[in-house]
Amino acid sequence: MRKTDEKDYKEYSSWARENTANRVYPCSITEGFQSGEVYVNDGPDVEAVFFWHYCGFGYISGHASDTFLQDIYSEMISSRNGRRLVLITADDDVTAFFQDKNTVINSRAEYAYPHHGGCDVADESEFRIERITRENVSMIEGRIIPSFSWESSEQFLKEGFGYIALDQERVCAVAFSAAVSSMEIDIGVETHEDYRRKGLAAILTGRMCEHIAAIGKRPVWACSTTNKGSMSTALKCGFVQDRVNTVIRI
Numbered sequence: 001m002r003k004t005d006e007k008d009y010k011e012y013s014s015w016a017r018e019n020t021a022n023r024v025y026p027c028s029i030t031e032g033f034q035s036g037e038v039y040v041n042d043g044p045d046v047e048a049v050f051f052w053h054y055c056g057f058g059y060i061s062g063h064a065s066d067t068f069l070q071d072i073y074s075e076m077i078s079s080r081n082g083r084r085l086v087l088i089t090a091d092d093d094v095t096a097f098f099q100d101k102n103t104v105i106n107s108r109a110e111y112a113y114p115h116h117g118g119c120d121v122a123d124e125s126e127f128r129i130e131r132i133t134r135e136n137v138s139m140i141e142g143r144i145i146p147s148f149s150w151e152s153s154e155q156f157l158k159e160g161f162g163y164i165a166l167d168q169e170r171v172c173a174v175a176f177s178a179a180v181s182s183m184e185i186d187i188g189v190e191t192h193e194d195y196r197r198k199g200l201a202a203i204l205t206g207r208m209c210e211h212i213a214a215i216g217k218r219p220v221w222a223c224s225t226t227n228k229g230s231m232s233t234a235l236k237c238g239f240v241q242d243r244v245n246t247v248i249r250i
Contacts, residue, residue, distance in 0.1 A: 001039045001050065001071040012038050015049040015061040021090040021245045022110065024220055026051035026059050027181035033159045034180060035151040041068045053179070055149035056084035060094060069097045076250050077102070087248040095246045106247045109231060111221035111239035116213060119237040121206040125165065125199070127172060129207065132162040139171050140164060144190040149178045163207045165200045175204035184218045189233065201233045209237065 004012070009030045016026035029036035035054040040046045041064075048062035050072055058072065076085045088108060089095060099105065123129075130136060137146065137153050150156035162176025172195035178188030187208050189201045212219045221239045223230035224247070234241075 001041055001068055004038045004040060009038050012040075012049050012051075015046075016051060019051070019059050019061045021059055021088050022057075022222070024179040024181045024184040024186045025053045025055075025057050026061070027183070028179045029053060031182055034149065034155070039071075041065065052085065053149065054151050055178070056086050058085050058087045060087070060089060060091065064091075064094060066097060069094065073098065073101055084249075088245050089248065090243065090245050095248070098248045103248050103250060106249075107225045108222055108245045108247045109225050109241050110243050110245060111234045112242045113209065113219040113221070113239050115209075115238055119202075119206045119209050121199070121202045121237055123203055123206055125203055127165040127167055127195075127198075127200065129203065130164055130166060132164055132174070132176060133157070136164065136171070139169075140174050141171065142174065142190045142192065144178070144188045145174055146176050148188065161211060163204045165195075165204060167195065173200035173204055175201070175208045177208075182217075184220050185212045186220050186222065187212075189230070196229075201229075202236050205233060205237045 013027065013030040016030045017023055019026050028034040029038060029051055037052045039050040041048045048060060048064040048068050051059045072087065095105065134157060137157065140146065146153065146156040146160065146162065150160060160177035160180055162174060164171050165173040173191040175187060175189045177185045179186035187205060189205060191201050209219045221234045225244065
């Protein structure tokens with residue numbers, strides 16, 4: 001497979017929109033909101049496109065040959081660039097190819113939001129809720145935080161947004177736009193272990209859904225099917241599960 005030039009990413013927007021596993025992460029790359037790479041099969045005609053998001057998520061559109069899949073597998077086991085590659089797919093043929101490789105295969109639930117405004121979760125808390133800004137973004141610590149999927153704070157603050165809950169000056173929970181396209185926004189959420197089961201994830205998600213609806217986009221949500229807490233938050237906030245994808249990683 002060959003890597004395409006960044007100036008040509010828009011040419012693959014239709015491939016991104018037609019991805020059967022997810023749209024927002026591939027589109028975030030082709031529409032220029034977030035960082036990532038686009039690869040196509042060798043040869044004069046494009047038959048498959050591979051989108052590799054900055055966060056490490058990878059998606060395949062089109063008909064991927066075994067050679068194309070082998071090239072992706074080589075990237076998965078390579079440490080050349082220090083980035084992880086987690087392949088997310090709804091294609092049974094792709095899953096079958098990787099089953100006899102040195103991979104771990106799990107599942108990921110994808111949720112849609114069939115409403116037109118914010119969720120009905122009561123926005124009442126003993127904690128202070130703030131919009132993420134240049135002044136507080138560096139205070140956020142954890143794994144699923146803006147730096148998970150944004151190459152820089154500047155890029156996040158320009159193209160994304162989010163909210164934090166604070167206990168005095170300590171950030172105890174965060175919700176943010178993990179992936180952004182012209183039509184959808186994927187919500188990422190993390191609560192510090194000392195502050196879980198206080199409803200903070202749902203409150204911040206409600207703020208996100210209201211903001212997303214206000215700018216005319218759709219919220220989406222995804223998580224491992226083993227993450228019962230995340231699945232519960234999604235349902236509490238009005239999301240509905242609409243499919244389960246396969247997750248392939250080394």
